[in-house]
Amino acid sequence: MASLAVHSKKHKVCIVGSGNWGTTIAKVVAENTQQHADIFESEVQMWVFQEQVHIPKDNRHYKSASDQPQNLTEIINSVHENVKYLPDIPLPHNIVANPDLVAAVKDATILVFNLPHQFIAKICQQLQGHIVPHARGISCIKGLAVSDEGCELFSERIGHELGIYCGALSGANIATEVAQEKFSETTVAYAPPEMDSRHPTPSGTPLPDAKGEEIDMKILSDGVQAGKKKLTPLPADYPPLHHGNMKKLFHRPYFHVYLVNDVAGVSLGGALKNIVALAAGFVSGLGWGDNAKAAVMRVGIMEEVKFGKMFFGSSVKTETFTEQSCGVADLITSCSGGRNFRCARMAVEEGKAIGVIEERELNGQSLQGTSTAYEVNSFLRKEGKEKEFPLFTAVYEILEGRHRPEEIPDLLNAGG
Ligand SMILES: NC(=O)C1=CN([C@@H]2O[C@H](COP(=O)(O)OP(=O)(O)OC[C@H]3O[C@@H](n4cnc5c(N)ncnc54)[C@H](O)[C@@H]3O)[C@@H](O)[C@H]2O)C=CC1
Numbered sequence: 331m332a333s334l335a336v337h338s339k340k341h342k343v344c345i346v347g348s349g350n351w352g353t354t355i356a357k358v359v360a361e362n363t364q365q366h367a368d369i370f371e372s373e374v375q376m377w378v379f380q381e382q383v384h385i386p387k388d389n390r391h392y393k394s395a396s397d398q399p400q401n402l403t404e405i406i407n408s409v410h411e412n413v414k415y416l417p418d419i420p421l422p423h424n425i426v427a428n429p430d431l432v433a434a435v436k437d438a439t440i441l442v443f444n445l446p447h448q449f450i451a452k453i454c455q456q457l458q459g460h461i462v463p464h465a466r467g468i469s470c471i472k473g474l475a476v477s478d479e480g481c482e483l484f485s486e487r488i489g490h491e492l493g494i495y496c497g498a499l500s501g502a503n504i505a506t507e508v509a510q511e512k513f514s515e516t517t518v519a520y521a522p523p524e525m526d527s528r529h530p531t532p533s534g535t536p537l538p539d540a541k542g543e544e545i546d547m548k549i550l551s552d553g554v555q556a557g558k559k560k561l562t563p564l565p566a567d568y569p570p571l572h573h574g575n576m577k578k579l580f581h582r583p584y585f586h587v588y589l590v591n592d593v594a595g596v597s598l599g600g601a602l603k604n605i606v607a608l609a610a611g612f613v614s615g616l617g618w619g620d621n622a623k624a625a626v627m628r629v630g631i632m633e634e635v636k637f638g639k640m641f642f643g644s645s646v647k648t649e650t651f652t653e654q655s656c657g658v659a660d661l662i663t664s665c666s667g668g669r670n671f672r673c674a675r676m677a678v679e680e681g682k683a684i685g686v687i688e689e690r691e692l693n694g695q696s697l698q699g700t701s702t703a704y705e706v707n708s709f710l711r712k713e714g715k716e717k718e719f720p721l722f723t724a725v726y727e728i729l730e731g732r733h734r735p736e737e738i739p740d741l742l743n744a745g746g
């Protein structure tokens with residue numbers, strides 16, 4: 331039985347980030363906020379890290395473009411295209427690019443975090459005290475938050491810093507393909523607090539009423555979001571945020587969404603495959619062919635699952651890696667056409683540092699695998715577990731210049 335409740339308020343969505351994937355997700359979400367006008371406000375704010383951009387001479391909107399650079403936000407809002415990070419993709423007109431982070435998140439009840447992982451700590455600092463207390467988050471970030479205190483998922487880090495519940499979206503999603511509306515799948519992990527699902531779920535299972543009080547996040551999400559801060563219930567005048575409504579925010583005919591509760595598994599698949607994609611690029615750059623690539627992918631997925639079970643406990647499910655888009659499917663697409671793979675391959679082919687290739691090839695986009703390889707290594711070293719993850723360790727050693735890509739078979743064999 332579907333809910334008949336009428337809600338006086340709608341969810342307002344802000345996308346925090348506007349790179350290649352950030353802009354693509356803004357497009358997906360903005361299409362859905364128009365389609366589901368009973369749940370979401372149509373306008374989608376997209377926070378943009380402001381920069382001055384030259385409009386490409388051949389841009390269809392600017393046949394007589396001046397040579398003067400312009401603010402990226404003004405370009406996006408006037409031509410409805412992110413000419414720097416997602417060129418040639420028309421954006422829905424209900425996306426509003428905003429260079430002011432605090433203004434962009436004002437009154438937003440759903441915050442979608444989508445930016446390179448190295449910037450998130452600063453963003454969270456800037457957001458503290460400026461978001462509505464009952465906001466909910468989704469992290470599309472593929473990376474891990476490693477600090478002296480250990481290794482956290484970005485959904486956890488965001489949740490702790492901002493005192494909100496945050497889930498994760500990750501999948502086999504090369505951004506440009508999604509933006510071009512070529513079919514793909516993704517996984518959304520959202521273990522909503524019971525108080526957010528006050529009404530019968532789409533399957534008809536009634537859930538408990540909101541208690542109208544603050545509840546410790548620790549109780550609410552299977553240990554994934556254990557934290558000191560309290561979670562503020564979603565007021566009853568908003569539509570509930572259960573799996574059904576979360577799906578309506580992201581699912582498109584060309585972008586199929588599967589919802590699960592394993593936030594850690596979904597986040598780890600996205601973060602750790604970037605290290606594996608570097609290894610795949612290294613062996614590909616040597617001209618070693620598909621068998622070599624398949625071998626590092628096989629070891630890579632095993633290390634992903636092992637890392638999850640070892641450091642994130644029993645809430646991490648093996649099937650998240652083997653059955654969902656965020657696991658093996660993302661590994662396959664990333665090791666075929668991802669930026670980490672392509673840059674690592676070119677680095678080996680040309681005998682150059684991967685950072686040089688990144689700078690030359692990506693026009694301001696950012697590789698996540700190199701920093702993740704360093705961060706994961708520093709965590710593993712501290713835990714005394716480097717040897718138990720021979721592929722992750724080999725990638726780090728190669729980036730450091732202590733080993734050569736040719737040594738990958740021996741390095742994997744040394745792991746037993
Ligand atoms: N591009 C892709 O195909 C996919 C990317 N992802 C993940 O999504 C996340 C975001 O990636 P993309 O949107 O592709 O980013 P990107 O690689 O396009 O990075 C560029 C973005 O970083 C911003 N930036 C630069 N300096 C900054 C600063 N100091 N502070 C804040 N922002 C700054 C730029 O303004 C731009 O928006 C990453 O974790 C990535 O792994 C996930 C799926 C697909």
Ligand SMILES: O=C(CO)COP(=O)(O)O
Binds near residue numbers: 501502504669670698
């Ligand atoms: O995550 C991705 C595809 O799912 C994109 O990977 P790259 O960052 O290596 O391009």
